[in-house]
Amino acid sequence: MSFEPHASVASVLDADGPAAEKAYRVVLDAIAAGSAPAGALLTEGLVAESVGMSRTPVREAFLRLSTEGLLELYPKRGAIVTAPSAAETDELLEVRAMFEKSAVAWMAARGVPDGLEATLRGHLDAQANAADALEFARSDRALHEAIVAAAGNSIATALFAQTGPRLLRYWHRPARQPEDRARMASEHGELVELVLAADAPGFAAKLDQHIEGVRNG
Amino acid sequence: MSFEPHASVASVLDADGPAAEKAYRVVLDAIAAGSAPAGALLTEGLVAESVGMSRTPVREAFLRLSTEGLLELYPKRGAIVTAPSAAETDELLEVRAMFEKSAVAWMAARGVPDGLEATLRGHLDAQANAADALEFARSDRALHEAIVAAAGNSIATALFAQTGPRLLRYWHRPARQPEDRARMASEHGELVELVLAADAPGFAAKLDQHIEGVRNG
């Protein structure tokens, strides 16, 4: 009996696969793309019909999106797409900074894993070549998740990943113009250098500065 | 239309309420109490029958327990209670320390909320008067969650809460003897003082020391 758990955090590109995954991706994409704007009322039945499946897998997707903070479930009434507020943005950036700073600090103690440099540079390239803001946001998310994952704490990695979907709601704002994206990619390059050097204090300082720039941008 | 979202993180004592909540609590209690030991194979049908409900709410509970790390779901095969390993213990303590240190640092910047002292002292008392190790573990969890919640970052609070259920699997080991519990309660008292003083460096140092003691205890 060789048990092998299925990937709970499915890759973004794993075709249709399970219906619940498909429902999740459809709703998330709708929120990210803006066709389901903040405040919109979604119902299980509506999504189920539009995707061509029953309510059961849609329900599962709604629950997940709820824990990820993208939907608010109202019993017997429906689900509302949460509104990105300034306060929530601050909280999100604060939390993600906490994870990344800790990750670099852990790496300083445990060492940087082999192959990390290639991985991070790959994400940086993808970012630099991103065609639009949404694609940029996706590779940005992948880059940051790779940094946290490199610290080797699977619990931290899983929790951090849960904050990823929220970003898709915000990021096509700051990275709207190609020159903005270029500037951010360059800043990310500097951050990556500090990660690879496992320079925790340097990374923390630079990250704060980077976040401040994003917030005011 | 005055929308008011229902509490997604339900209180432990909210009667039976929704069946899904009941199923969640039953399975969690079974894992915490040891009647569903690590490695045990649970099936939706089995739990549903024993609790007297259909598989639907049980399935929901399983999904939640899976994201909380207590169950591993194997498609078409069943769910297995995860085994608490030394590596996972380290990861868990590391992550929780990250949250708590950050929370105190944030409080140092934003101020300590009113009423926190009374709240924390209440949890300390509950801990000191805990009849058994499981009850001690519950109030301990509540204490730590209160500390993180006091920092005022709702995203961090929600993520931190997700790591709570895992603890119930471990904690009736270190706190088995009443004198151990007394010593831990006293250490927690010192930590609470540093929280209330918003002394981030002091808290961080003391917490590391406390965790080291727990790990080697």
Place this chain on the structure above:
DNA sequence: GCTCACACGCTTGCATCCAAGCTTAGATGC
């Protein structure tokens, strides 16, 4: 005795069906 194929029993995944709660619109009484 050993290997391989097939069939059976188990599981989940999803579809469908039913009950109960919330909202609202319309009828009714004043």
Place this chain on the structure above:
DNA sequence: GCATCTAAGCTTGGATGCAAGCGTGTGAGC
């Protein structure tokens, strides 16, 4: 005209039914 009561149409929550996947055991063939 206005407040109140009622009933209908939404919604979700849960129960039930069905199909497909996985593991195991059994039996045929060698």
